Amino acid sequence: MLLIPCPWCGPRDEAEFHYGGQAHVAYPEDPAALSDEEWARYLFFRDNPKGLFAERWSHTAGCRRWFNAVRDTATNEIHAVYRVGEPRPVTA
C-alpha cells in the first residue's frame, strides 16, 4: 500500500485516496474545431510511462481535496506532491 503525502493532511494510507489518472490534461479550448484524431487523442489517449508520471489524487476519506503527485510508476516512489493549479515541479 502506498503512503501518500497529502499536501494538506500529511502522509496517509492509499486506501484513503481516490485516483484520478494523468494530471494536466486540459479540456480543449475549442472542441468543435478538433479533428477526429485530435478528439480521440483528448478523449482516449493518456500517457502511460514506465517512470515519472504526474497524476491526480483526491483525499476522499480526509480533506476531500484534489491534488497532484509525481510518482515513479516503475518503483511507486512519490517524488513530489503539489496543489492543483501549480506547475509540475522539476524532479530528479
Place this chain on the structure above:
Amino acid sequence: MSPGTRGHRTPGADLPDHPDRLWRSAEPKRAYDVVIVGGGGHGLATAYYLAKNHGITDVAVLERGWLAGGNMARNTTIIRSNYLWDESAGIYEHALKLWEELEEDLGYPLLFSQRGVLNLAHSLQDVRDSVRRVNANRLNGVDAEWLTPEQVKEVCPIVDISPDVRYPVLGGTYQPRAGIAKHDYVAWGFAKAAADLGVDMIEHCEVTGLDVRDGRVTGVRTTRGPIAARKVALAAAGHSSVVAGYAGVSLPLQSHPLQALVSELLEPVHPTVVMSNAVHVYVSQAHKGELVMGAGIDAANSYRQRGAFHIIERQMAAALELFPVFARAHVLRTWGGVVDVTPDASPVVGLTPVEDLYVNCGWGTGGFKATPGVGWCYAHTVATGEPHPLNAPFSLDRFTTGKLVDEHGAAAVAH
C-alpha cells in the same frame, strides 16, 4: 551397478537423467521473417499458428524474462466466451472452440476442464443486464442460461443464496462450456509445438528499441544485440505502451497492477467458476485443490508486479460474503501482474501506423481465455498484412471512428 561399488555410491548418482527439454533455448540469429516481442501465452500462440497455419517458421519469440513468466504465470486461468457484443463473442467463442481441441492439436495435456462459469447478479439492474447478455450470447451461438438462485445453488452448493445478506444472489448466468486450464501447461504446449515447427525461443532478451526507416519497421534492438525483421509483432501486455513507444506509436492503454491469491490445498468443494461483478471477486478451485481468487485492478497506474493490501482485503470480504464456508481457509500466496487496460475494455489487435509493425494489446484483466483465438487471428494479421475478420473490429482506429466495443459489463472486474 557393479557389485563392487554397492554401498559406496555417490549420493544422487542413481537419480534419473534430466527429462528431455520441451524446447531448445535458441541464440538470436541476425535476422528473421517475423520477430514476436513477448514470450507469454499470446506471443507463443501467435508463433505456433504462424508456423502451423501459414508456414512461416523463420520466427523468433523474444522474451525479456523466461517464457510465460509474466501475466501468463499470474492469471486465474478462467476461460469463457459469454461477452455481450457480436465482435467479442466472435473472437472469444473462436478461442473457446480452439480450446476444446487444443490438447489434441498440441499433443500436450492442458488440464482443460469445462466446469462452467456462473456470473452472479445481485441487483435488479444486474438481473436485466445478465438476461440481456444470455439472449445476446444465444443469438451468437454461445451457450448461456439464466439460473434462478435455487438453480445457482444446484450448480454450486457452497454459494450462499440467503435473501437476508447485504448483496443477495438474485440469480446468475451460466455458461456450461466455460472452465479453467493449467496456465503453465498451455504456455509449454504452445512453446513446444512452435519450437518443433522451427520457431526460435529466445529468453532473457529484452527489446530496447525498434528500428523504423521510412515509416517501416526493419528490426528490433535488444539486450542481446540488434535483430533485423521483415515484420515485428508486439505481444507485450502490460509493457505494450513502452515497446510501441520505441516506434513512436501511442496506444490508448493504462498499465495497472492486477492481484490474485490462492488458499492452501483443500478438498474439492467448488465444482465450477463463480464470478460476481457487484461484490467484486471471482473464484475457482484449481485441480491441485487451492482456491484461486482475483478481483479488480489497483486503481493507480504502475509497472510494479504488486498491489495494495486493501484490494486483497476487499476481495476476501467479497469471497466470504458469497462463500461463508471459506471463513476457515487461509491465504497462502498473493501476487500481482501488470495489465494493460483500454477505455472500452476490449483489446487492440491489428495494424499500426508503422508498416510491418503489428500490435496485440489491451486485453486488460482477461487475456488468458483468448490465448488460442488471438494467436490464430494475430498470426493471420501478421502473415497476410490484413486483419483477420475476427480481430478487424478491434483495430486501433476504432478510437478515432468511435466504433468502440464496450465490454465493461461483461469484462470490467469480472475478466
